[in-house]
Amino acid sequence: MRIGLIGTGRIGSFHAGVLSRHRDVGSLVVADTDAGRAAEVAERTGATAAPGPDEIFTWGVDAVVIASATAAHAELIARAARAGLPTFCEKPIALDLPGTLTALSEVESAGTLLQLGFMRRFDAGYTAARELVRSGRLGRLHTVRAVTSDPAPPPAAYLPLSGGLYRDCLVHDFDILRWVTGREVVEVYAYGSDAGPEMFREAGDVDTAAVLLTLDDGTLATATATRCNGAGYDVRMELAGELDQVAVGLDDRTPITSTEPQGPPRADKPWPGFLERFAPAYEAELDAFVRAARGEADNPCDGREALTALRIAEACELSRRERRPVRLEEIPGA
8 A cells, every 4th residue: 555644743753653664555655744854754764755745645645644733634634535535543633523523524425434543442451441341241330430641741832732631632531431331421520720830721721630421321430631740651441340340551660659568569660651651552553544444444433433532522621611510412513
């Protein structure tokens, strides 16, 4: 296959390395609004650098991978759909519901494939947890606890473009909660704190958030996130049932210290960030995309899945703003 990659920042550069090594990718074309950055990535990975993103759609590629700035996602998805190209896009489709629905309409009208980058679906720990829940090993699930903690805040300039902590960060927890449990979220009650660095208040965002989610079978879930976890990158999920309890993301690199005399030792090398923690999952999701684009496998995470996660994030924003529980049926786009 000849694949076009748009966006050669941190995650785009990582994707370029993965795709350049893939057995079914014969050639890779990379493009960026920063042509110099694209050229550097091309030289490092053996790809071809295009002058800009426009050339991706005129140079005869078989599929497109979008890792550009979030603001460009919806337009690029629509262009790829109109060109009849299978597309992988990092989340989100867009920062709001109207933009998301418009892009999805283009994809559905064209009948093309769109896979969204929710990489936790390809992580070994979350996959094992999903199998345990579905097998009945845990019994009736009564409580789920999800944690996402970044070791340091992103650049201040990123915050106004991110969509906020619920849409940018916790959206991963919302997606994986649905995927692991097989249930739908019916109500949320969200709260956030901007007591950290001043840049969060200036951006109208929060640096720490907590959400109580009610699932359609009565299971209660909590999801917390922070940008200020100095101990390291911490992403976990605990699932408690009437018969057993399991944890995802608990290993010798989890940045948490037990205060118990017989507790596990402190992690010598805590996870520094998402690329290190989820590198195998990122590789697996791109492999799944290549196989889906070749017609050898089903789409593992289509655009409607991303829409559902975004609707949960939108409900959280409304809940935080109005300080009340919000039913998902209040959010358009179902």
